[in-house]
Amino acid sequence: MDILIFDLKGKFAHFRKFYTNSSSLSYSIPTRTVIEGIIGAVLGMERDSYYEILSKNMCNIALRKLCSTYKIMQTVNYIKATSEKYLVEPKEHTQIPFEIVTSEYNLVYRIYINSHDINIIDKLQYSIENKSFEYIPYLGAAPFNCSLHFVASVQGKETDCNSWQEISSVVNSQYICREGIDIGKKNLFLIKEKMPLDFTGDRIIREVNSYIYDENGQSIKVKLNCKAVNIKYNNVDENIVFM
Template identity: 35%
Template sequence: MKVISFHLKGKMAHFRKFYSNSSALSYFIPPRTTVCGMIAGLMGIERDEYYEDFSLDKCKIAIASCRPIKKTMQKMNYLKVESPTKDLNGSQEYHSQTPMELVIPQNIRNSYVDYKIWIYHTEKNIMDEIEKIFLGKQIDYYTSLGTSIALGSAFNLGWIDGIEILEGKEINEIGEEIFSSAIPLEKVQEIKVDKMLEGRYRILKEEIPLEFNLEREITPNGLKDVLVNINSDSIPACVNSFVKLENEENIVWLE
């Protein structure tokens, strides 16, 4: 299979947890649903029109954090917008102050957030369109038929680089490897962390959304526990299925 990989980078990120209300909590990594929306936006597909084409059956995605990250909480002043004609300019007196959780690099002064994303689509025409958009990238920008790149929230602007097109082989048997990507917990047989190297790993479990239906409701298989190493290192594990890429990386699809 042909797999497209790229790096999604920015100074900070916010991937709002779907159950957040008064406090805007964030996932450590972009959920699969966010990545699907981002790719669809680059292709110029309107919101709510891409869910079927990017379903779990048709589109395979893997995600990794490539630099050490942490979270911080900041208070944000939101506008109370009741009328689009007069309230969007900030002239009204009432502001709603809301705590927002941001994902930032361990050293925000000289580093940035860096996620690596792998994608494969079963439909050749969509895969070719994604490849065409990414191969149109020049030195410091990329081609988009729709939205610009943001790491969750619109004000967390980011950029794409490190684009690769790789051949991969699906391994549908139990294998013990070093995995570059986050791993769905249900695929893990055992974590193989050497006690002498425990300091290298900060492996956390997060429950992240993977798929919405046309009503923007999470599907029966669209919410999974995922293991993420936020220290940017790989995860040594024994899993029941994975993909081996030609550059010797091992990844696990979020499915």
Template identity: 35%
Template sequence: MDTLVFDLTGPMAHFRKYYTNASALTYGFPPRTVLMGVVAAVLGWERDTYYEALDRGRFAVAVKVPGRRLVQTVNYMRTKKEDLSELRRLGRVPGTQTPLEFLLPAGEHTALRFRVFFAHPDGGLLDEAARRLSEGRSYYPLYLGLTECPASAVFVARLDQRACEVLPPNATVTLTSVLNASLLQDIVLGGAAAPRRLVRERAPYSFGPGRVLRPPVSVIYEAGGQPFPVRLRVPAYRFRLAGDGAAPGDEETVAFLEG
């Protein structure tokens, strides 16, 4: 399949971990469900209308800027049925204070950046998304998890199959993307490309009818956004990028979350 590549950038993010309750913790990357929502926002598809269509696609995401965490207590307003009449009168309604973890850029970086790879069998869908991104006009506003975390999308490239080198299973590859742990055969330790700190956690994968969350998947990524050497049970894909959003000689080796 042809592949659309773009960067998601923003000053801060919150990708809520689905299993947190008393406090809201964040992932260090946008999960697959977030990536689906971003593509749907670019194309102008309304909520709950795109799950089946975008599930036919394939997604990969690479962390390009290391992040740091900041916990901030925020006030949530109650909006239960019994509170609505009081809100309409502009009256006071009890609020709830909740610790909220934000993801911020680390070091000298001023913005987060995630590189998204989106492949789909419908070439027309890719063309429309690529056109909108290259013109800088997403149909709906983009954000990184919360509406309080606005984002922008930078078009990198729309690539056909000739721009992709398929790396066979069991070969040692230096991966730049978040990895579905079920695709992993071995982590290659030692050498200059050895990972500094790998993180493994469970993340949302897709929605079913009625926005019911389907079983999550276990994912692995390097906390500082550095590549890490692995051997996979499935092919990896090496993209040589060219375009306004890519640096000269820019190259990415990714594994799609779907395998």
């Protein structure tokens, strides 16, 4: 299994929770749909054109949180603009609480991707290595630009089911056996978030799952009812689970 690994780095992020309304609350990590959007931007795919190409059936994506994070609540002024003139001379304003994710240094998220279409992986690797992006990538909201850094291109090997394993990536809770989380690790801060997995072509959420990860970026020891993937690169030996 060919897997491309790269890092997303930035100072601030906002990954809007799909079930919020008046307050713009944020996840601590990018959802799979956000990652799809970043890949689509880098490759120059038009808005809403990549949902099937990068869907779960066509593309495997895993995510690892490499930093501890905290959140800041700010208030943002929105304007009601029914035509261009109201952008210049706005008449109506609404103040909305807006949650921003940041870290003591930089936000860093590691992405692992495998696709049935090898051309996508080749183009993505070329774009990341040469810093050649069709559209500017950002961490969930347009003001929060991010950089992409190539890490490795490796072969992954599937591991056995029903065994205890250290998993570096975010894990779908459905993949964890009953009583299958070891909570004895020092400074473990487990988070469980309900996040969208995929969109349909009409930008409607196709599937929602609950994901578990350590807020401080540690791996978690779990017993899985599915196969994980073992990868080795740059003196790193880790197991991941695709979202």
